[in-house]
Amino acid sequence: DPVLAELAGGSALDIGFAIAPELLDEPEYRDIVDTHATLVVAENVMKWETTEAAPGEWDFTAADELAAYAQEHGKKLYGHTLVWHSQLPAWVSELDAEAMQAAMEEHVRTQVEHFKGQVVAWDVVNEAIDDNGRRRAESPFQATLGDGYIEDAFRVAHEADPDAQLCYNDYDLEAIGIKSDAVYEMVSDLVERDVPIDCVGFQGHLTAGTLRDDLQENIQRFVDLGLTVRFTEVDVRVHTPASDEDLAQQAKDYASVVTTCLAVEGCLGVTVWGVTDRYSWIPRWFEGYGAALLWDEDYQTKPAFDAVVTAI
Numbered sequence: 037d038p039v040l041a042e043l044a045g046g047s048a049l050d051i052g053f054a055i056a057p058e059l060l061d062e063p064e065y066r067d068i069v070d071t072h073a074t075l076v077v078a079e080n081v082m083k084w085e086t087t088e089a090a091p092g093e094w095d096f097t098a099a100d101e102l103a104a105y106a107q108e109h110g111k112k113l114y115g116h117t118l119v120w121h122s123q124l125p126a127w128v129s130e131l132d133a134e135a136m137q138a139a140m141e142e143h144v145r146t147q148v149e150h151f152k153g154q155v156v157a158w159d160v161v162n163e164a165i166d167d168n169g170r171r172r173a174e175s176p177f178q179a180t181l182g183d184g185y186i187e188d189a190f191r192v193a194h195e196a197d198p199d200a201q202l203c204y205n206d207y208d209l210e211a212i213g214i215k216s217d218a219v220y221e222m223v224s225d226l227v228e229r230d231v232p233i234d235c236v237g238f239q240g241h242l243t244a245g246t247l248r249d250d251l252q253e254n255i256q257r258f259v260d261l262g263l264t265v266r267f268t269e270v271d272v273r274v275h276t277p278a279s280d281e282d283l284a285q286q287a288k289d290y291a292s293v294v295t296t297c298l299a300v301e302g303c304l305g306v307t308v309w310g311v312t313d314r315y316s317w318i319p320r321w322f323e324g325y326g327a328a329l330l331w332d333e334d335y336q337t338k339p340a341f342d343a344v345v346t347a348i
């Protein structure tokens with residue numbers, strides 16, 4: 037197979053994969069990541085529930101494994117994620133405002149300092165805006181601390197590692213509309229007030245055939261704020277079992293994402309949310325859907341892989 041990392045090198049585009057570190061022991065999985073990735077991100081093991089399951093009790097074992105892998109293999113390490121309402125241990129949501137503010141700052145500071153010099157960019161705040169374009173009310177940070185937690189998280193992260201790029205990351209941002217408009221307003225305001233934000237992550241959890249033609253215009257408006265953009269969690273789900281038509285549409289969608297990123301100066305890369313359909317989160321979270329990645333359950337490349345090769 038053609039090597040994505042090499043093709044991408046010619047285009048200076050990062051090709052990333054979300055990784056479960058224990059799967060790096062599986063030869064087929066390992067070989068794909070070794071060969072094709074320029075960037076890796078933890079699918080789960082850098083989340084709050086893993087790194088600080090109890091107050092002040094830190095466990096970076098699995099995250100450090102991934103960091104070591106990245107270092108040894110010359111891959112960039114992307115940090116996901118610091119402040120998010122999900123995969124958050126219950127103790128955090130039970131705190132009063134003063135204690136929660138302290139816990140959040142301590143979490144951000146400790147984790148960013150731990151990976152200082154290794155993580156190129158952090159998803160500092162993840163999914164803070166809901167599907168109606170409002171601050172996500174069910175986030176304990178939003179509910180208990182109010183809007184200010186977002187800029188506070190960025191400021192603490194910047195103090196902890198002034199060289200790391202600091203991103204806001206969210207899903208369903210691809211089209212111009214109520215959600216991406218709200219995120220645009222929010223990050224514009226942060227930029228205007230000199231909050232240290234550098235980038236926006238478009239997660240890109242797509243359903244095949246739903247991408248609209250305003251994706252490039254949408255990315256461009258964020259770049260025009262002086263920010264960089266990445267596709268951070270791309271997968272393109274189809275109904276399973278997938279038909280040839282489904283896989284062809286999926287291939288087109290992957291190609292559109294790559295082509296669009298290449299067309300915008302300031303779009304730095306595309307990360308796919310997993311390696312093989314065998315371990316993708318999609319079937320577990322979206323009933324009746326799956327087959328969302330570039331390699332199938334048997335580690336065979338799919339039409340989407342060929343489409344990405346062509347698009348780069």
Ligand code: XIL
Binds near residue numbers: 079080207239269
């Ligand atoms: C998902 C993981 O892929 C699953 O393994 C886990 O059970 C739930 O989280 N948005 C994000 C990611 O920012 O962290 C999520 O990852 C997918 C949606």
